[in-house]
Amino acid sequence: xxxxxxxxxxxxxxxxxxxxxxxxxxxxxxxxxxxxxxxxxxxxxxxxxxxxxxxxxxxxxxxxxxxxxxxxxxxxxxxxxxxxxxxxxxxxxxxxxxxxxxxxxxxxxxxxxxxxxxxxxxxxxxxxxxxxxxxxxxxxxxxxxxxxxxxxxxxxxxxxxxxxxxxxxxxxxxxxxxxxxxxxxxxxxxxxxxxxxxxxxxxxxxxxxxxxxxxxxxxxxxxxxxxxxxxxxxxxxxxxxxxxxxxxxxxxxxxxxxxxxxxxxxxxxxxxxxxxxxxxxxxxxxxxxxxxxxxxxxxxxxxxxxxxxxxxxxxxxxxxxxxxxxxxxxx
Amino acid sequence: xxxxxxxxxxxxxxxxxxxxxxxxxxxxxxxxxxxxxxxxxxxxxxxxxxxxxxxxxxxxxxxxxxxxxxxxxxxxxxxxxxxxxxxxxxxxxxxxxxxxxxxxxxxxxxxxxxxxxxxxxxxxxxxxxxxxxxxxxxxxxxxxxxxxxxxxxxxxxxxxxxxxxxxxxxxxxxxxxxxxxxxxxxxxxxxxxxxxxxxxxxxxxxxxxxxxxxxxxxxxxxxxxxxxxxxxxxxxxxxxxxxxxxxxxxxxxxxxxxxxxxxxxxxxxxxxxxxxxxxxxxxxxxxxxxxxxxxxxxxxxxxxxxxxxxxxxxxxxxxxxxxxxxxxxxxxxxxxxxxxxxxxxxxxxxxxxxxxxxxxxxxxxxxxxxxxxxxxxxxxxxxxxxxxxxxxxxxxxxxxxxxxxxxxxxxxxxxxxxxxxxxxxxxxxxxxxxxxxxxxxxxxxxxxxxxxxxxxxxxxxxxxxxxxxxxxxxxxxxxxxxxxxxxxxxxxxx
Amino acid sequence: xxxxxxxxxxxxxxxxxxxxxxxxxxxxxxxxxxxxxxxxxxxxxxxxxxxxxxxxxxxxxxxxxxxxxxxxxxxxxxxxxxxxxxxxxxxxxxxxxxxxxxxxxxxxxxxxxxxxxxxxxxxxxxxxxxxxx
Numbered sequence: 001x002x003x004x005x006x007x008x009x010x011x012x013x014x015x016x017x018x019x020x021x022x023x024x025x026x027x028x029x030x031x032x033x034x035x036x037x038x039x040x041x042x043x044x045x046x047x048x049x050x051x052x053x054x055x056x057x058x059x060x061x062x063x064x065x066x067x068x069x070x071x072x073x074x075x076x077x078x079x080x081x082x083x084x085x086x087x088x089x090x091x092x093x094x095x096x097x098x099x100x101x102x103x104x105x106x107x108x109x110x111x112x113x114x115x116x117x118x119x120x121x122x123x124x125x126x127x128x129x130x131x132x133x134x135x136x137x138x139x140x141x142x143x144x145x146x147x148x149x150x151x152x153x154x155x156x157x158x159x160x161x162x163x164x165x166x167x168x169x170x171x172x173x174x175x176x177x178x179x180x181x182x183x184x185x186x187x188x189x190x191x192x193x194x195x196x197x198x199x200x201x202x203x204x205x206x207x208x209x210x211x212x213x214x215x216x217x218x219x220x221x222x223x224x225x226x227x228x229x230x231x232x233x234x235x236x237x238x239x240x241x242x243x244x245x246x247x248x249x250x251x252x253x254x255x256x257x258x259x260x261x262x263x264x265x266x267x268x269x270x271x272x273x274x275x276x277x278x279x280x281x282x283x284x285x286x287x288x289x290x291x292x293x294x295x296x297x298x299x300x301x302x303x304x305x306x307x308x309x310x311x312x313x314x315x316x317x318x319x320x321x322x323x324x325x326x327x328x329x330x331x
Numbered sequence: 332x333x334x335x336x337x338x339x340x341x342x343x344x345x346x347x348x349x350x351x352x353x354x355x356x357x358x359x360x361x362x363x364x365x366x367x368x369x370x371x372x373x374x375x376x377x378x379x380x381x382x383x384x385x386x387x388x389x390x391x392x393x394x395x396x397x398x399x400x401x402x403x404x405x406x407x408x409x410x411x412x413x414x415x416x417x418x419x420x421x422x423x424x425x426x427x428x429x430x431x432x433x434x435x436x437x438x439x440x441x442x443x444x445x446x447x448x449x450x451x452x453x454x455x456x457x458x459x460x461x462x463x464x465x466x467x468x469x470x471x472x473x474x475x476x477x478x479x480x481x482x483x484x485x486x487x488x489x490x491x492x493x494x495x496x497x498x499x500x501x502x503x504x505x506x507x508x509x510x511x512x513x514x515x516x517x518x519x520x521x522x523x524x525x526x527x528x529x530x531x532x533x534x535x536x537x538x539x540x541x542x543x544x545x546x547x548x549x550x551x552x553x554x555x556x557x558x559x560x561x562x563x564x565x566x567x568x569x570x571x572x573x574x575x576x577x578x579x580x581x582x583x584x585x586x587x588x589x590x591x592x593x594x595x596x597x598x599x600x601x602x603x604x605x606x607x608x609x610x611x612x613x614x615x616x617x618x619x620x621x622x623x624x625x626x627x628x629x630x631x632x633x634x635x636x637x638x639x640x641x642x643x644x645x646x647x648x649x650x651x652x653x654x655x656x657x658x659x660x661x662x663x664x665x666x667x668x669x670x671x672x673x674x675x676x677x678x679x680x681x682x683x684x685x686x687x688x689x690x691x692x693x694x695x696x697x698x699x700x701x702x703x704x705x706x707x708x709x710x711x712x713x714x715x716x717x718x719x720x721x722x723x724x725x726x727x728x729x730x731x732x733x734x735x736x737x738x739x740x741x742x743x744x745x746x747x748x749x750x751x752x753x754x755x756x757x758x759x760x761x762x763x764x765x766x767x768x769x770x771x772x773x774x775x776x777x778x779x780x781x782x783x784x785x786x787x788x789x790x791x792x793x794x795x796x797x798x799x800x801x802x803x804x805x806x807x808x809x810x811x812x813x814x815x816x817x818x819x820x821x822x823x824x825x
Numbered sequence: 826x827x828x829x830x831x832x833x834x835x836x837x838x839x840x841x842x843x844x845x846x847x848x849x850x851x852x853x854x855x856x857x858x859x860x861x862x863x864x865x866x867x868x869x870x871x872x873x874x875x876x877x878x879x880x881x882x883x884x885x886x887x888x889x890x891x892x893x894x895x896x897x898x899x900x901x902x903x904x905x906x907x908x909x910x911x912x913x914x915x916x917x918x919x920x921x922x923x924x925x926x927x928x929x930x931x932x933x934x935x936x937x938x939x940x941x942x943x944x945x946x947x948x949x950x951x952x953x954x955x956x957x958x
Contacts, residue, residue: 003827003831006830007829007830007833010833010835010838011833011838017846018845018846018849021846021849021850021869022849024865025850025852025853025856025862025869026853030859030862033861033862033865034861034865037865037868037869040869040872044872044876047876048879050835051879051889052883052888052889053879053882053883053889053897056875056879056894056897056898056901059898059902063901063902063905064872064904064905067905068868068905068908071905071908071909071912072861072865072912075861075912075916076861078916078919079861079915079916082919082920083919083923086923109857109859109862112858116855116856117856120855120856123851123852123855124849124851124852124855125848127847127848127851128845128847128848128849128851129848130542130549131517131546131844131848131877132841132844132845133542134521134542134543134545134546134547135521135524135837135840135844135877136841137541137542138521138525138543138881139525140836140884140885141884141886141887141890142525142526142527143523143884143890143892143893144410144528144892144893145887145889145890145891145892147410148410148892160891161891161894163891164891164892164894164895165895165898165899167404167406168404169406169411169412169473169892169895169896170403170404171404171412171473172412172472172473172476172895172896172899173899175464175477175480176899176902176903178352178355178457178480179480179483179903179906179907180902180906181359182457182487182906183483183907184909185450185453185454185484185487186454186483186484186486186487186490186913187909187910188450189450189451189487189491190490190493190498190914190917191493263360266360267360269359270356270359270360273352274356274360277349277352277353277356280349283404284342284345284346287405288404288405289341289402289403289404290348290401290404291403291404292403292404292405292406293404317909320906320909320913323912323913323916329449330449440942441941441942442941442942443942444941447941472896472899476899476903479907486914487910490914490917491941492940492941493917494921495918495922498914498917499918499922499927501914502860502911502914502915502927503927505907505910505911505914506854506860506863506864506911509867510854513847513870513874516874516900517873517874517877520874520877520878520881523878523893524840524877524878524884529892576940576941576942577942687942690940691940691942691943694940787943793942
């Protein structure tokens with residue numbers, strides 16, 4: 001009976017996910033689409049819990065819904081202010097016909113033409129159908145769980161996912177940190193930082209809340225980082241939570257951001273990859289190979305790398321939210 | 332006797348990865364010194380690649396011992412990630428080293444502004460590191476991550492000039508790349524669901540033809556074709572490659588596209604090999620003929636120097652598709668294809684670098700108005716022409732040897748009784764004529780009468796590097812034997 | 826009823842739903858033109874891939890496959906990085922052209938060339954000017 005209830009739960013949840021995704025991609029109002037997308041992320045986190053993946057659920061809620069949502073919302077705000085500025089720049093000119101009413105376009109997307117409906121839908125259905133066929137033909141459970149289990153004793157940590165991320169497949173994790181950094185370098189190469197399209201919030205509510213929220217976020221982040229060695233959690237979730245706290249701080253004082261000097265800032269941003277690689281190169285010369293640790297040193301080294309990675313991820317996410325490069329970087 | 336090199340090889344492979352990552356990180360931390368780190372680092376990296384290839388050739392006389400696999404962190408597959416070096420990846424690593432060195436030296440002159448330099452070098456060094464890692468990876472998921480490193484840094488470099496065309500081209504390039512990566516990743520996930528491993532060698536051992544393999548092959552190949560701009564998924568290429576800064580265009584057309592092609596080849600020679608049927612091969616070959624015709628037509632029509640070169644990439648990659656049916660009949664043909672891709676990459680990179688020098692001198696790249704600059708800058712025009720001749724495949728150049736070998740493979744398929752082989756031979760021969768057409772369009776104004784106008788002064792790097800690379804491309808024919816020998820050291824290859 | 830419940834195990838229906846999400850994202854990517862919506866579509870496709878992967882990990886009796894979960898975590902972080910960079914590009918494009926859509930068609934033969942190797946491009950000169958004022 002409980003099995004049946006679970007199946008009903010699954011079906012309702014998946015139907016909800018597909019429905020929300022459909023509404024999101026069908027909406028003409030961008031703000032609505034973004035809000036639906038954030039809802040989609042939270043529902044996904046629920047699905048991950050159901051699939052016994054609490055680590056991923058944490059990450060999805062913090063990164064997939066939280067940070068991505070914040071990035072999307074600030075992008076819409078930026079697009080709106082760009083449209084307003086362009087309109088203000090030429091008040092006496094008629095709207096640019098090539099621009100087809102920039103303000104309208106900034107946050108609206110007209111419904112797509114009917115004629116693409118059938119080809120697009122049939123193409124998507126064919127691709128989806130073929131994948132479903134392939135998936136239904138697959139055998140049950142052929143994963144790597146037994147192999148990981150066998151090596152847990154020498155991994156240095158007690159949580160299998162952390163063991164995979166920071167020991168068995170440390171190379172992937174290293175490159176993942178590098179990708180976060182490259183995304184920031186790319187955003188910085190596009191231009192200098194310009195002001196966030198947000199006003200300082202009037203009244204005591206935001207500062208008061210922040211005074212409460214930021215310490216809580218820091219404690220939560222540190223706890224999740226520490227918990228990662230034996231329970232769900234770890235550097236990425238902790239970094240995302242700290243990054244979210246940083247974004248709130250930025251939003252509270254959008255006009256006078258503290259401008260970190262270039263070198264310390266860049267050192268902080270690269271601490272994760274830098275330390276990871278340095279330890280990895282030492283591993284190459286003392287025996288276990290590139291990005292490997294001697295088993296007796298694995299635990300402390302993993303903790304050191306995770307702390308540095310958390311710091312770098314949090315800083316990078318805040319910097320990606322601000323988007324442009326700080327003026328201090330050009331001196 | 333070859334005991335010592337074989338033992339050193341794993342260390343050297345890890346060392347190359349570590350070196351390229353260290354350079355990228357150093358340049359990120361100290362952007363003010365980034366051009367020095369990049370300049371000296373490029374020389375160091377090229378030297379490291381040459382040393383690695385010497386070790387490789389010394390260590391692997393028999394094909395069986397040729398694939399060197401390094402367990403990162405000491406964790407063997409299926410638990411860990413393996414680096415994988417064989418004849419195929421070694422030759423392409425050397426190519427990356429040569430083109431990377433040339434591009435770096437050229438960029439020393441090209442990117443001169445102190446602020447832009449700080450943005451350019453870290454991204455370029457990450458791109459180079461990403462390419463090295465892509466070529467050395469032996470793990471399906473790790474390939475996805477390496478592809479992302481390459482594509483994100485490449486997109487950022489395309490947007491570098493900041494014009495509407497460049498940013499729009501970069502945006503399209505990014506969307507295409509993300510779509511391609513996701514498609515590739517979905518294929519990886521399907522394979523993982525069927526076999527429970529990610530390592531390519533283990534996957535190959537377990538492959539049998541089933542719905543999963545078919546769908547994974549479609550998804551991964553389509554994703555990589557998007558990234559490699561193989562016909563008919565090529566529309567993004569010209570806007571992105573044509574509007575990027577010259578050294579970036581050179582790397583994109585020479586290396587990034589070749590990297591995706593390498594991966595297609597590796598997958599179809601490995602896990603997907605049983606799926607390649609003659610009918611499928613003919614379909615791919617027809618796409619190649621279409622790419623050749625369409626790309627050449629666009630190149631002959633386009634009014635801008637860099638657009639001509641960008642479209643010619645679409646055309647030249649048509650050959651690689653035409654080679655696919657040849658490979659199914661004439662099993663040696665794949666080596667010829669790789670050799671052709673290498674010569675193309677060298678020639679294309681030097682053409683783009685030369686075009687960048689001319690554009691710098693003239694201040695624009697509208698072919699019709701470039702006569703004065705072309706007449707005054709003989710050295711660069713010579714580089715453009717020499718590399719162009721290699722693209723056309725005239726005798727005594729690397730391109731000639733590559734095309735000759737390709738034709739030979741085509742003719743032997745006709746002898747093997749395949750009538751469609753006639754079409755391939757016509758396409759290979761006719762493509763050379765079309766290439767001659769657009770190469771002449773680029774260099775012909777230099778021979779017209781008219782005023783000379785050297786235009787803006789050019790740094791010595793920008794003056795000499797295209798010529799050097801063009802000479803390397805032309806001389807690559809002499810390295811043909813060595814390349815083909817190195818390629819035989821690929822396990823599983825016939 | 827019990828039989829049906831056994832057939833609809835999470836190891837089957839979650840991968841199926843993931844494949845459908847992937848297809849839905851693909852459909853949205855083809856149909857919609859605003860760049861933010863296209864980025865959302867790509868993100869939904871990515872979520873579909875992750876759902877297939879986690880669904881596969883949950884197959885069978887024992888504990889879920891930690892490797893698949895670790896790969897998903899990596900994938901989520903890569904996705905957010907790519908999204909952040911893509912959004913920065915969208916804002917940049919909107920600032921230059923006033924639109925958050927892609928410029929249609931092939932490159933324009935008449936468009937001006939901005940060559941970063943030339944003096945007039947130098948942003949540091951611009952920067953000096955700004956700060957002298």
